[in-house]
Amino acid sequence: MLRFGVNVGAKFGIGQAVRRAEDRRFVAGSGRYVGDIVLPGMAHAVVVYSQHAHGMIRSIDTSRASAMPGVIAVLTGADAVADGIGGLPPYFMPADSGGPPGYRTIRPILVADRVRCIGDRIAVVIAESERQARDAAAAIDVDIAPLPAVVSPDAAAAPGAPLVWDDCPGNACFTLAFGDVAATEAAFARAAHVVALTIHNNRISANSIEPRCAVGCFDPATAGFVLHTSSQNPHGVRKVLAQSVLHVPENDIRVISPDVGGGFGMKADAYPEDAIVLWAARRLGRPVKWVGTRSEALMGDNHGRDQTADAALALDEHGRALGLRLTARHALGAYVASATVAPITFAMRMLPGVYDIPAVAVRTTATFTNCSPTGPYRGAGRPEACFALERLMDMAARAIGIDRVDIRRRNLISADQMPYTTAVGVTYDSGDFGAMMDRCLSLADWSGFPERQRQTEAKGWLRGRAVTSYLESAGVFNDRMELRFDPEGNVTILAGTHSHGQGHATVFPQLIHEWLGLPYDKIKYIQGDTDKVAFGRGTYAARSSMLAGTALHAAAQDAIAKGRTMAAQLLDADIDDIMFADGQYSVGQGNRTIGFADVVKAFYRPIGVPGGLSLGLTTIGTAGGQSPNFPNGAHVCEVEVDPATGAIHIDRYVVVDDVGRILNPMICEGQIVGGIAQGLGQALLEAIVYDPDSGQLLSGSFSDYGMPRPDTMPLHIESELAEIPCKTNVLGVKGVGESGTIAAPPTLVNAVLDALWPLGVTDIAMPLTPARVWTAIDQASKRGAA
């Protein structure tokens, strides 16, 4: 079944554009973020970061700082070691799931000996006020003997490169390979056409507008820690801090992540500051608060992407792809952090994406550099895969001399090939990639391009366009949802996932309203507190609609089943005769009925719960272990380029997304449009830049790091949703959080290269700033003149 556009149904049910429950507090300014928390006796922490990319710490002189007004303590790595504080491991390594061993690092929360990147944490000052702590931090003298640094994955892989870890030769942490090398070589040997290119996915920063922050507390009476932290994954943070850093049982730590101002994968990790505030709180017997600045965020947050790839496509004389070869170096930064193995893996496993390519051989080497660690960032590997494929497709069309739409039609996996297993062993359940492309082309008035191009050329500019397809893989790991019913017959959802902008407080109640028939506005929603939510894995990788949705469905089914037992008692009927529909139990189709809320109330009778059933009603649903889902779609972008300045104007941007069953179209489109803006940011503006010689960070503030702004984004992104239900989860949903970010970079870059093609420009490295575009035009014209 394929449907474009949006469902109509019950007002608050599934498929409705229900307005968000969370918005009222945000527009009133009464959101509660970690930075807003003030506790009695709270002290303030400021961290001292390494200003060298690589070097040996010779000394840290804290004497001046310690004597400054308001300073309570100055702590260094030596203190952490003395207190038995551990470091931060990666969430997982390839070896944990049967892959190669790799070089596993532990990141100290404060480095005592050798700094390996700008932003390594060296010391922390705790003072009565943040201002005093900052003054004192500036008075700490850190003497570092610099070592040679290496900041790009290519330079790090070169012979003789400085080693980030002395016993990790070539800076090669691990290599992953998928596909069939012999079959791929054979495909290239018999190909009529081969195209090849080297691409770099620029290092970028998530830059959630809320910087990370944390408040740590310790109660000596119970030996219990409480950490308030702006995290996407509170249980994940608890596990790392308990097991690897503080060496206490997990249930000695309560982690609370209240309103979180955006995460995009970056806030899924536990950071040194999370550990520092807890450790300091225990040492000092006072709550300790740390609020990161933007400069500290750009320096110290995990970054995204930073992958270089040599990619080649072999095709027959008709433009049918025969083989795909790709060899990548993916930067890790100085440590293996967070779930960074995920983007490195997805960047390989999502090849060959939407295309039916019989032979594939791909290989990536995770490479240490003297930079902040990389980690998952919105898209996490899928954008890298999509970028390579879509650049190759455009290149191949030009090399063979066929239309860029035609070459895609010849190579897209068709709907009747589903389920389809790729040459790297991933099975897609559903999708109609050609239909998404056709719909997108028509919405974008693809055929009207020549007239628009004439108009653009009349003013001396150039016009170009591109169409791309993308594929996402959504729904990693398992998760858990709980329904807690109360004596009044109302329900509270306790979510293992964590919304920090995705609207879960709206969408999950929509599901429960539809399934149980309870009033929408009476359904309460709780997340982000490890004392309230028994377990969960947080939100990232577009996982929540499928995993939380499926788990919630199981919990709702269990509630209906338990209620049926109670209803049989209350209606004095045989359980097999009890039906449930529209929030009511009935005996057969008859008129002896009882509402779900009344059934719930019976579970709370003070004496004699009917039928000897136990007191109260709570149900738990879990989900996991099934196949991920595969959101997909098409993007069309049309740009105008001013050859005199290199400025790019996005004239139109159209996107059609197969999101499976639509839960809330307003929120889906919000996710997609916001994701496209982030993808366009990577393509047009954003770059974390380290100086190749000194390793210094050159993009350390919003003055140097180009963020998408209202006036740099397209005037209008036209988004249309399509529903092709996923076959491997009970809801039929596909993820939606990362989709826009995946396809936007190749779509923009291909459109600009199309515009500049007549001038002889064939490649520009992201981000396509006016300076880079202008330089590419200038160099091409000099080549042409020579």
Add this chain to the structure above:
Amino acid sequence: MSEPTSRITLEVNGRDVTADVPSRTLLVEFLRDNLGLTGTHVGCDTSQCGACTVHLDGIAIKSCTIFAVQAQDATVTTIEGLDPAADHPLQRSFQRCHALQCGFCTPGMIMAAASLLATDPTVGAAEVRGALEGNLCRCTGYQPIIAAVLEAGKELAG
């Protein structure tokens, strides 16, 4: 050496406030830390994100760019004081248009837009984009924010 302090007197959200603060206290720090008005946010340290936008004598300013002492005798309005029932046309249109996701940029966006619409509620999309150029949002891609401001403008223009 003890830190120099200054006495300041100003009006915040219709209330007279007098306080002694370290002279280098930024207005945003004063609002958040001294008055507990945490709806005004801090998203950067180079005056480029606009999360801290408030009204100073009716004009939108970035409250991280001035010291609290510079607001002496001024009238300051924060998101908490924009409308007594949090029911300003912008506060409604932001919800209708899904102009917020994580909500962190939202108070600053609304305050910047409110100042713009107070000057001219009939502004077009291009002017809105220009006027909000100093306010960053990482979640929405700005499109629904622009739509929300235009809708609220229509309502205000009557």
